[in-house]
Amino acid sequence: MTELYIESFNVTSPVGLTAEENYLAVMSGKTGVALHSNTLIHQDPFHASVIDPNLWLSIESKSDSSLSRYEQLIFQSVGEALSKAKITDVKSEDTILVFSSTKGNIGLLEAAASQHSSGDLSLYESAKKITSMLGNPNEPVVISNACISGVTALLYASRLIRSGKYRHAIVAGADTFTRFVFSGFHSFQAISAGNCKPFSASRDGINLGEAAATIVLSRDRAGTGLKVLQGAVTNDSNHISGPSRTGDELAAAISRSMELSGVTGDEVAFISAHGTATPYNDEMEAKAFRTAGLGGHPVNSLKGCFGHTLGAAGLLESAICLMAFQNYLVPPTFGYDGDPVLEGMKVDNKPVSITPRPYMLKTASGFGGCNAAVLFGKN
Numbered sequence: 001m002t003e004l005y006i007e008s009f010n011v012t013s014p015v016g017l018t019a020e021e022n023y024l025a026v027m028s029g030k031t032g033v034a035l036h037s038n039t040l041i042h043q044d045p046f047h048a049s050v051i052d053p054n055l056w057l058s059i060e061s062k063s064d065s066s067l068s069r070y071e072q073l074i075f076q077s078v079g080e081a082l083s084k085a086k087i088t089d090v091k092s093e094d095t096i097l098v099f100s101s102t103k104g105n106i107g108l109l110e111a112a113a114s115q116h117s118s119g120d121l122s123l124y125e126s127a128k129k130i131t132s133m134l135g136n137p138n139e140p141v142v143i144s145n146a147c148i149s150g151v152t153a154l155l156y157a158s159r160l161i162r163s164g165k166y167r168h169a170i171v172a173g174a175d176t177f178t179r180f181v182f183s184g185f186h187s188f189q190a191i192s193a194g195n196c197k198p199f200s201a202s203r204d205g206i207n208l209g210e211a212a213a214t215i216v217l218s219r220d221r222a223g224t225g226l227k228v229l230q231g232a233v234t235n236d237s238n239h240i241s242g243p244s245r246t247g248d249e250l251a252a253a254i255s256r257s258m259e260l261s262g263v264t265g266d267e268v269a270f271i272s273a274h275g276t277a278t279p280y281n282d283e284m285e286a287k288a289f290r291t292a293g294l295g296g297h298p299v300n301s302l303k304g305c306f307g308h309t310l311g312a313a314g315l316l317e318s319a320i321c322l323m324a325f326q327n328y329l330v331p332p333t334f335g336y337d338g339d340p341v342l343e344g345m346k347v348d349n350k351p352v353s354i355t356p357r358p359y360m361l362k363t364a365s366g367f368g369g370c371n372a373a374v375l376f377g378k379n
Contacts, residue, residue: 101175128140141153250371
């Protein structure tokens, strides 16, 4: 198997513009989720993780004014990640850009029709615009596969490099907080009445969030000391929004990832879970971990810090958890109340030191019954 290394990463969110700022916020207990009153979004106050205006000024200052809010967010994240990467050939055919998003420029629908064209809503057009601004000659790839988009994009980019077609890949994901997104989840009665409580028996729904995240991959050994192994995607074909009740299909993705990577359960340090704090998702994930032989492993969710960031979630959560993995720590699960969804789950609302083991697992699940898993390791 071709070794695949992580050159750099970035996280841009309501709690910081760099991966380091976000990591320190997580480990110190700072959350981006807060109570908002905005009748343009909803008539009642709601809890969400939204970038404040002052932080947006910093993002806008590094972006082109022709870019939409969504495009500015992703452009800032890519630029920050590239500033720390060793690759010098962003403009080379050896480098491919892969973007993940669930909704992209959907917020433009809330503006007057005269302010945008139908082409502005295309995920590909946004990706092409950013790729062109970076001077990359290749056609970008867009992955939009519900809430597993970020993990799927990472797997797709990994396979492109391993095929020998490219030497480097810039994998970036983003979504913004909009009325369209909020109203959709609210219609499912999936929004928490307060700060969400992942993997708690008393969980009652999600908090939404906005963010961007970028991971730069390379065939060349990189300075982060981290690498991407193998992963897998499955679909449970259960329901348009509800996950499988058994978790068998996510368990299959996890087991296949370990099989392809040559990794046993005893070698996995911890699991960075999807952990949306909805009644069905968290129970399904917990069952899947048990079925895959990882029932006694430490598990965390970052949704209580960043909210559910949709197309950015898989990349954002991977980056933060990889930084913790380097120090053999498990990031806290914000909002966890000590009463687990299933007996025996190892979840904590504080950072936890763990036994040094060589691999970390990231999982994700989404609407339409999709599931994804990927393993990370150290060089």
